[in-house]
Amino acid sequence: MKLTESDLVDLARGAAFLGTGGGGDPYIGQVLAAGAIKECGMPKIIEPDELADDALVFTIAMVGAPTVLSEKGACGEDVDLAIATMEKHLGRKADALLPIEIGGVNSMLPIMAAARSQLPLVNMDGMGRAFPELQMVTFNVYGVSCTPACVTDEHLNSLIIETGHAKRAEDLVRVSSIEMGCSVIMSSYSMTGKQAKDYGVHGTLTMALEIGRAIKRGQLEGSPIDELIGYLRSTPYYNQCSVLFDGKVTDLRREVTDGFTMGHCILSALDGSERTLEVNFQNEFLIAKEGNKLLAIVPDLLAMVDRETAEPIPVDALKYGQRIKVIGTSAAPIMRTPESLAVFGPQAFGLDYEFTPIEELNQ
């Protein structure tokens, strides 16, 4: 995969869709990535297969409340420090960087990091979407240690966390990130090339880019939703997808609590009926219900898009009166295994529902 600077806008749009409302606004990541590319050149994107089995790779990401991420950004030296601190602690130079998640700002931040560090970036991630907590990645599900995890801030303070439990690391990263201003840079999940290839969700940088391109193409041709759905159906993971609801926002509750953006949104149908859809979120959209009928549930993907342009709408940008189409999409198969559901299925978010694939819920 070869990235050009003009791809960044499409990639950001696609990442916003896969961010399922969260993951931080990719626009800020796009600006950061463009700045780094201007300064340091376009980074090399490699396919998972190009990784040597014994390569050293780790993830790089922003962590915090999306509302704050969008305002605070990253200064660049904080990113360099996170990589350098990990390398020093591991006693070895990295061979490549990975996005931890493909949704939102964390699709773009690794591009910035790869440009600055001159390390290749691997076309994959640890979930094929976005999630709010550090343990919620396939790498953790399949036994890769989350730690050492390195957290840095724009004042170049750094933390290295070592723990046997990814949820414990999440708790420590979370309190640190709050103390450091609710938005930090984090490097974690150091692993071998073989582990990355075995447990990662492959090709997601490409898919994010193509989702963004499909929406743009549709906008020019007057059918953005159709183009989007058409592209998704051609992918290996996101092919079970449909428009779940067409409505406008008639109720919205959103607050930043414990470092997360939490709340719910209610949409009322535009077809003149009394139908309403309730969508709950913790950084990301987690569950959609029409009355008592479940339409989609995590880890399957839920996105809200503008009903005319198909532009993805993050939780932060939801507004009363917005006209929205809600799109549900299947997650990658590795995200739906019993092992994965135990880590980031509905129960992990306090939802009292069993996971049911979106294609079964919407037959």
Next chain:
Amino acid sequence: MKLTESDLVDLARGAAFLGTGGGGDPYIGQVLAAGAIKECGMPKIIEPDELADDALVFTIAMVGAPTVLSEKGACGEDVDLAIATMEKHLGRKADALLPIEIGGVNSMLPIMAAARSQLPLVNMDGMGRAFPELQMVTFNVYGVSCTPACVTDEHLNSLIIETGHAKRAEDLVRVSSIEMGCSVIMSSYSMTGKQAKDYGVHGTLTMALEIGRAIKRGQLEGSPIDELIGYLRSTPYYNQCSVLFDGKVTDLRREVTDGFTMGHCILSALDGSERTLEVNFQNEFLIAKEGNKLLAIVPDLLAMVDRETAEPIPVDALKYGQRIKVIGTSAAPIMRTPESLAVFGPQAFGLDYEFTPIEELNQ
């Protein structure tokens, strides 16, 4: 200085006095130290002069709310992990350990650490008393970096913090320690032997031991307060001292807030007069006032002792109706310099008073 196991009780008593009400209950430290000595042998105590100028030394301590420290203790492996993590991060074995403070549990925890690690312990500390925050040590005042600081817990989770500012390190250690259960092991202030000799408060392990012995001797002879004052007057630092008040506790407010034990205590005189003394604390006793008249203020030492036995009473053990003598004592000269007062003078605790030496306040 050669320590014997029977010295531990006296050392703990003296450390409780120098803890000025805080620093954690030295009894728990005494138990921990005795256990480690039984398992690993008595550690070697060396004088500051025995340190080579280029030796590597760092501090080892418990950090958290004294109320919790007293219940939680340390498992030993957490102490080993803190030392090992510091050594690995610094890329060098330590030559000796230092107490960060001599007051309270942190006089004894380093004995446990020295016994387990077979490293010598230096007869000195960074304040000659106890203080609630990490930046409040002479080493920081005179330019030794607080970080890398390593924090560990009994589950063997670890954090390494790197920052340019000791107060920032304090903030990060504090939130981490709260997340890790309000009591953790911390290693910090790695420095050369020369820095330790130049900026430390020398001989304080000996003085804590002798204070404890003086109180015990006095108890046997029926004059513990006199013996205590007599010994203090013979020391190089604590020689300006007097009984500031003789009263009973008639009001007490004490709560654990933000990881600290905060509050105040009011004593009413036992001589039949209407005199009252107000003492405020943040982990340690900070200020004593009789009405508007200031009697002692931080960094000079304030201790509450049982009026019959001279046993030091920690903040946690204060009770309504207790009969107490309040003893004020001069701090070491290096603690009273303008540079030191800028870091841990009254303003650092939000007290709206200038520091005035206890010997001027009580002429």
